Amino acid sequence: MSEKSMISSKLLFYTITVSTLLFIVSSLFFLQRSDSSFTSSLVRKLILPSTDLKNEQTDAKPVSCGVLKVFMYDLPSEFHFGLLNWHKKGSETWPSVKNVSTVPSYPGGLNRQHSVEYWLTLDLLASETPEVKRPCSAMRVKNSKEADIVFVPFFSSLSYNRKSKVSGNETTSVDRLLQERLVEFLKSRDEWKRFGGKDHLIVAHHPNSLLYARNSLGSAMFVLSDFGRYPSSIANLEKDVIAPYVHVVKTVSNNESASFEKRPVLAYFQGAIYRKDGGTIRQELYNLLKDEKDVHFAFGTVRGNGTKQTGKGMASSKFCLNIAGDTPSSNRLFDSIVSHCVPVIISDQIELPFEDTLDYSGFSVFVHSSEAVKKGFLVTLLRGVTEDQWRKKWERLKEVVRYFEYRFPSQPGDSVDMIWSAVSHKLASLQFDVHRKNRYRRAEVFERSLST
Known part of the structure; x- marks a missing residue:
């Protein structure tokens, strides 16, 4: 050279x-x-190695983990653990989560299936508690300007289940009053005003929860079970997250999971048969399948021994029917997954949790409603699935069960961990939208300052 x-x-x-x-x-x-929490967080992640994230903090407690930075409001206890009859002592806002045995428990039965906000709140509290070992998928921060997302700890599903009925001399339910107070609180906050609530995360997993406030808070990111009772202008896949129901039957261990030849029932369904709106297909399928000798299609409830009976029935069936009811989804899908019973999903409008990560066709069978109600179609389809084809779905079911378990402390790849991951995936489009709207924001502020 x-x-x-x-x-x-x-x-x-x-x-x-x-x-x-x-x-x-x-x-x-x-x-x-920069005054944009989205931008500052994004730039940190791009230009600083993960080890430096620990060292850039100036307070006494260095951040030990956390991909998603979450600011959580310190709402009064009547919005969250007070609904579980937890009584605060002195000035405390939250129960201690250092000892799992002292954490307020959530009511069982069907209440539990929509307890998503409870598990997310516990996980954020645990992120501040070194004694609790958990994944590093999300952490609570005290400064809202450092946060990627702002979490609203309102136990909306529990509020609906326990406080939506008017009693005594009341003219308005406690649930509605809490929603009205929540809207007033959020609209007054600088955090909400900054981006019009777009960076707020609100859980409304029960289809009827947040009924009065959802329109006022529709700019926020919702965590929902489905979109069945929401207009697309308020809830949609572009901004919102679908979370799994909490299953109510007991999880079958891989070692105890019955194989193909040990599951005598071809297809299993037990639940409410007569439903309105999109759920009328249940009645049609009942009339078609009730006399099939290897099909169990019966009315059932969670009362008495119902849940245990359902779990036993699913665990001894090759396929479990998940049919649209009053809403596109139900906890039946997740009960069948933890029973290792291959789900047959007959719900054209259903949205599935974590579908950006999971390919449900690997462990489920999808059937259009119009096809399912044709005489002989469904049983012919299921009987045509070979043992080898079924076994592949069964093996995959045993692998994905962990994604549909809510735990405290949370574990890598469980429902809590996956929800935080899904929220993170939504942030890119959220940042894009906010940044587009901020194009002329600084210029407008500058012009206003000149005019004054």
Whole structure:
């Protein structure tokens, strides 16, 4: 190489190095000056290695983990654990989660199937508690400007289940009053005003929860069971997260899971048969299948020994029918998954949790409603599934069960961990939308300052 070429190469190397250093310095300066929590968080992740995230904190407790930074409001206890009859002591807002045995428990039965906000709140409290070992998927931060998302800890499903009926001399239910207070509180907060609530996360998993407030808070990201009772302008896949129901039957261990030949029932369904709206298909299928000798299709409830009976029935069946009811989804799907009973999903409007990560066709069978109600179609289809084909879905079911378990403390890949991951996936489009709307924001502020 000639001397001139060597000088040119060195000059190019020095130019690139200096440019890179200038970019890093300017980015760090921007990070300090920017008033956008979305932008600052994103730049941190792009220009700083994960080890440096620990060192950039100035307070006494360095951040040990956390991909998603979550600011959680300290709402009064009547919005959350007070609904579980937890009574605070002194000035405390939250129960201690250091000892699992002292954590307020959630009521059982069908109440439990919509307890998503309870598990997410516990997980955020645990992120501040070094004694609790959990994944590093999300952590609570005290400064809302550092947060990627703002979490609203309102136990909306429990409020609906326990406080939606008017009693005594009341003219308005406690549930409605709590919703009205929540709207008033959020609308007054600088955190809400900053992006019009778009960076807020609100759980409304029961289809009837947040009934009075959902329109006022519709700009927020919702965690829902489905979109069955929401207009698309309020809830949609672009901004919201679908979370699994909490299953009510006992999880079957892999070692105890019955194989193909030990499951004598071809298809299993037990539940409410006569439903309104989209659920009328249940009655049609009942009339078609009730006399099939290897099909169990019967009315059932969770009362008495109902849940245990359902779990036993699913665990001894090859396929479990998951049919649309009053809403597109139900906890029956997740009961069948933890029973290792291959789900047959007959619900055209259903949205499924974590579908950006999971391919449900690997462990489920999908059937259009119009096809399912044709005489002989469904049983012919299921009887045509070979043992080898069924076994592949069964093996996959045993692998994915962990994604549909709610735990405290949370575990890697469980429902809580997966929900935080799903929220993170939504942030890119959320940031894009906010940044587009902020194009002329600084110029408008500058013009207003000049005019004054």
